Amino acid sequence: xxxxxxxxxxxxxxxxxxxxxxxxxxxxxxxxxxxxxxxxxxxxxxxxxxxxxxxxxxxxxxxxxxxxxxxxxxxxxxxxxxxxxxxxxxxxxxxxxxxxxxxxxxxxxxxxxxxxxxxxxxxxxxxxxxxxxxxxxxxxxxxxxxxxxxxxxxxxxxxxxxxxxxxxxxxxxxxxxxxxxxxxxxxxxxxxxxxxxxxxxxxxxxxxxxxxxxxxxxxxxxxxxxxxxxxxxxxxxxxxxxxxxxxxxxxxxxxxxxxxxxxxxxxxxxxxxxxxxxxxxxxxxxxxxxxxxxxxxxxxxxxxxxxxxxxxxxxxxxxxxx
Numbered sequence: 001x002x003x004x005x006x007x008x009x010x011x012x013x014x015x016x017x018x019x020x021x022x023x024x025x026x027x028x029x030x031x032x033x034x035x036x037x038x039x040x041x042x043x044x045x046x047x048x049x050x051x052x053x054x055x056x057x058x059x060x061x062x063x064x065x066x067x068x069x070x071x072x073x074x075x076x077x078x079x080x081x082x083x084x085x086x087x088x089x090x091x092x093x094x095x096x097x098x099x100x101x102x103x104x105x106x107x108x109x110x111x112x113x114x115x116x117x118x119x120x121x122x123x124x125x126x127x128x129x130x131x132x133x134x135x136x137x138x139x140x141x142x143x144x145x146x147x148x149x150x151x152x153x154x155x156x157x158x159x160x161x162x163x164x165x166x167x168x169x170x171x172x173x174x175x176x177x178x179x180x181x182x183x184x185x186x187x188x189x190x191x192x193x194x195x196x197x198x199x200x201x202x203x204x205x206x207x208x209x210x211x212x213x214x215x216x217x218x219x220x221x222x223x224x225x226x227x228x229x230x231x232x233x234x235x236x237x238x239x240x241x242x243x244x245x246x247x248x249x250x251x252x253x254x255x256x257x258x259x260x261x262x263x264x265x266x267x268x269x270x271x272x273x274x275x276x277x278x279x280x281x282x283x284x285x286x287x288x289x290x291x292x293x294x295x296x297x298x299x300x301x302x303x304x305x306x307x308x309x310x311x312x313x314x315x316x317x318x319x320x321x322x
Contacts, residue, residue, distance in 0.1 A: 003181045004082035007175040010114075012038050013156035014078065016186060018048055021076065024160060027054040027063060027082030028114075037082045038116060039176060044272040060090035067111045068098050076110045076160055084117035084169065085129045098258050099140030106163050108163040118209055118258060119147075119306055120173035125294035128302070130208075130259035135167045136268065138235050143235040144191060145169035147211035149180040151233060153188025161188070171209040178212065179298070181270040191234035193242040197230030202252040202320055205243065205269055207232040210256040210307060217312035225320045243269060251282040252319050256312055261289035286315050 004012060018024045026041060032055040045053040056063050060081060067077035081087045087094065094113070101109045104126030119128035135141045142164050146152040152170065159166035196211055197218060202225060204214040211231045218227045230246050233240065247253055253273060257266030270285045288307045296302045 001181040003179060004149050006149045006152050006170070006174050006178040007038060007040055007180045009153040010156055011042070012172055012182065013153040013187075014160050015044065015047070015132060016043065016153075017157055017160045018052065020186065022078045023074060024078065025052040025054065025070070026078045026080065027056050027067065029056055029082050031055060031080050036080065038172065041080070041113075055063050060086050062095050062207060064093040064098065064111075064113065066089040067216040068093060068101065068109055070109045070207070071109050072101070072107050076112075076249055078112045078114060078160060079208065080114045082116070083123075083128050084115035084126045084131050085115070087115060087131060094141070094165070095138045099138050102164070103140060109165050110160075110163050112156055112159045112166050112168055114168050114170060116172045117169045118173050119295045119302055120209065122297060122299045122302060123172075123295070124297035128295035130169070132167070132169055132235055133259055133264045135261075136265060140165065141236065142166045142191065143169065144233060145208040145230050145235060146189075146233060147170070147174070147178075147196075147208055149178060150187075151189050151194070153182050154187050155191070155233065157199065158188045163274040164297075169208060173190045173209050174212075174272050189233070191237055194231040194233055195228065196231045197227070197229040199226040201225040202254065202316060203228040203230055203246040203250040204256060204312070204316065205230045205232065205246070205257040207235065207265065210258050213307060213309055213312055214256050216309045217316060220309070220313050221316060222319065227316060232265075232269075238268070238272070240272055240276075245270060247273050247277040248280045251280055252322070253281070254286045254288065254312070254315050254319060255286070255288040256307055259290060260292045261287065262292050264289060268311070283319050288312050288315050
C-alpha cells in the first residue's frame, strides 16, 4: 500500500497500465511536455515518449475521433478533456461514433475519456459542470465516478481494460484534498457500488465528491439515527440491486447529486426506487442537488447553489422525523 492523493492515484493508475500494456496511450491538450493542467500526467512523456503521450490540438472532437480510430486498430487510448465542460465540443464523435460502433459494426471501442469535473473552486460556468447525465442517456457508454483515492486508481484501471467507451469522472475538488491507502501495482475496482458507512434508519446515496459531503453531514447526526452512506461509484452500469437492498433495509432515502437536479443521475436513482421499491419506503425520496443554473464564478454564489453539508444534514434530519 502507498498513501496517495486522489490525483496521485489517477496518475499511478495511468502509469501502471502503460507499463503493463504497451497498447495504452494517453492524449490530450498540454498533457505531454506540460504534464497536464492539473499535473496528472506529469512525467509520463519522459518515461513513455511522445508516441504514447501525445499533445493534441485544442480540438475535443479531433481527440475523441482519433482515439476511436486508434482503438479499433488495437490501441487503448486514454483521452483527457482538460475540463469536463469541454466534452460538448466532442459530442458527435463520442455519442454517435464511439457509443454506436459496436452496435453498428461489432467492433470494440476501448477508449477511456477522463473528465475533470465539478465545482467548489470558483471555476465559473465553463469549468465546473457535472455532465455525467448527458452520457447516462447515451447507449453504448459507461460512466464511473470515484470518490476515494483507492477507487480512483482501481476504476481507472478497470475503465482502461474495458472493451467499451468509458467516461471517467474525476472531481477536481478531490484532487489534493482526499488521500488514502492505495494498492501498489495492479489494482482494479468493479463497476459496482460501495458501502461508505453502515446504518439502519436512513441511507444517503451519493457519488464522487458528494460522498464526502454526505459523510460529513452524517457525522453531525450521530445521536439522531443510524445512517448509512452508499457510494454509487458507477453510474452506467448502475448497481440497482444494491440500491434496492439498502432502500429495503432503511426505508428512508436521501439522494445527493452535485449535478443540476433535472434529469440527473440522482433523478434516475429516485425513479428506480419509485418503480421497484415504493412499498418499502417510510417517507418520500428526498433529493439534494444543484438548481438548474450555470455554476457562478463568485465563491459565495457558488456555495449557495452547490449541495452543502448543511443542506444534506437538514434533509436527513427532516426525513428522519417524517
